[in-house]
Amino acid sequence: MPDRAEETYQQGFHRRWGQLRRARVRALAWLLDAPDLLDAQDPLWAGRIASLGPVSPDVAAWLARLDQDPAELDAALGARNYTRLGLYAEKLMAFYFASQGSLVAHGLQVRASRNDTVGEFDFLLDAGPDAVEHIEFATKFYLLDGDGEQDFDALVGPNLADSLGRKMRKVFERQLSLGEHPAAQAILPRPVARARALVKGWLFYPRGSWPRMQGIAAGHCRGFWCPLDELDEVAGEEFLILPRLQWLAPFRAASAVWMLERGQLMQELAWQFEESATPVLVAVARRQGGWIEEVERGFIVPNDWRERAAALRMVKPVGQAPA
Numbered sequence: 001m002p003d004r005a006e007e008t009y010q011q012g013f014h015r016r017w018g019q020l021r022r023a024r025v026r027a028l029a030w031l032l033d034a035p036d037l038l039d040a041q042d043p044l045w046a047g048r049i050a051s052l053g054p055v056s057p058d059v060a061a062w063l064a065r066l067d068q069d070p071a072e073l074d075a076a077l078g079a080r081n082y083t084r085l086g087l088y089a090e091k092l093m094a095f096y097f098a099s100q101g102s103l104v105a106h107g108l109q110v111r112a113s114r115n116d117t118v119g120e121f122d123f124l125l126d127a128g129p130d131a132v133e134h135i136e137f138a139t140k141f142y143l144l145d146g147d148g149e150q151d152f153d154a155l156v157g158p159n160l161a162d163s164l165g166r167k168m169r170k171v172f173e174r175q176l177s178l179g180e181h182p183a184a185q186a187i188l189p190r191p192v193a194r195a196r197a198l199v200k201g202w203l204f205y206p207r208g209s210w211p212r213m214q215g216i217a218a219g220h221c222r223g224f225w226c227p228l229d230e231l232d233e234v235a236g237e238e239f240l241i242l243p244r245l246q247w248l249a250p251f252r253a254a255s256a257v258w259m260l261e262r263g264q265l266m267q268e269l270a271w272q273f274e275e276s277a278t279p280v281l282v283a284v285a286r287r288q289g290g291w292i293e294e295v296e297r298g299f300i301v302p303n304d305w306r307e308r309a310a311a312l313r314m315v316k317p318v319g320q321a322p323a
Contacts, residue, residue, distance in 0.1 A: 009035075009221050010250040010294050017063075018252065023245070024077065025067045028092045030200075030249035032059065035219045037140065037199045044215040048176060050135055050196035062099070072099075085244050089139040089200070090122065102126045110184045119178045124189070131193035136175045140167065140201035141247065143225045143279070143299055145309040150214055155203065158279040158299055160312050171197050202247075204299050207233065224298035225279070228269055231262070231300060236284035239265045242297070251283050251294040259285065259292065273302045 007015075017029045032055050040049040055063075066073050076095040082088040090107075097103035105124040111117050123135040142164050146154030152165035178184050179192030204225040205211070212218070226234065239260045240251060260268060269280055279301040283294040 008296070010296065013250045014252060014293055020063065020067045022067050022070055024073055024092070025063060025070060026249040026252070027089070028073070028096060029063050031089060031092055032096065034200050034221055036217050037201045037203070037220050039215055039217045042215045048172065048196050050198040052198070082245060085247055086139055088245055089248060090137055093137055094123065097123060097125060104132050104189055108187070110178060110181060110187065112183045118181055118183050119175060121178060127193045130190060132188070132190045134176070134179050134192045134195040136171055136195070136197045138167065138171070138197065138199045138201070139248070140164065140199065141204070142201070143204045144206065144209070144211070145306060156309055160309055202297070207298070223296065225301055226298065227301055227303045227305060228266070228273065229303050231266055231269070234284065234298065236295065237261070238285050240283040240285050240292070240294070241268065242281045242283050247281055251285065251292070253292050254290065255292065269300055277302050277305070277308070279305060
């Protein structure tokens, strides 16, 4: 089990981006700043993982200007009420790529016929006058259901409908080869020179456990998960139930009327789990200089979640580097 870093990701994010007040701008800053979920240098991924690299001073200054005047960002996102976190994150990234002058196409659908959709290019980025790069983008939240062995299917989504293994098989076996399909070649503005996956997200481990896994970036964003009946063992005095669109960046706001003490949180979660078996993302929070800041985050799951996860876990491992 690796040692904890002296500074948590939340502490570092508050230090780097504490001046940003608007939730949308903070979410965009997280997408650009957050460490990759997957280790792009690991041979397991065969060089097909993209990375944005460090945020440049120019981009940091651009984010600060957006925070002061978000009109351009608000216009790009539109008036729709986003309910899918993945779509929200994708729209933020499209806005960033467009602002950098690299976006050629976003969400370009490929159809073999009118009623037969082959797939969709998340992003086509400028790769010179004669080529584009295909970027398949994902923002994922997975809980480790297992003992930390090299099994990406043990990293499962909160609703148990997905796993990191299943996602990466789909990316490598289907999505990254989309540019080779004849129907895609007929609509591409330029040939695809390279296709890679850009994966951001958070991984959540049983409380107190931080196992290393091949292919996972060592500095990835991480949190804990625990069943409701272990909530008393989680350190902290005040808590926030994070709405889905607040899952990206560590939470920080001038006020938070939904702050809950431990007993209130326990009661609220018990009520929610009577209606739904969906785990709930909770932030341990503190009051700091007039602000409410996230200290740590974790999924609280129903007490039978581990048994349901074990029953539904997929058995096909990722194995060696995807073909």
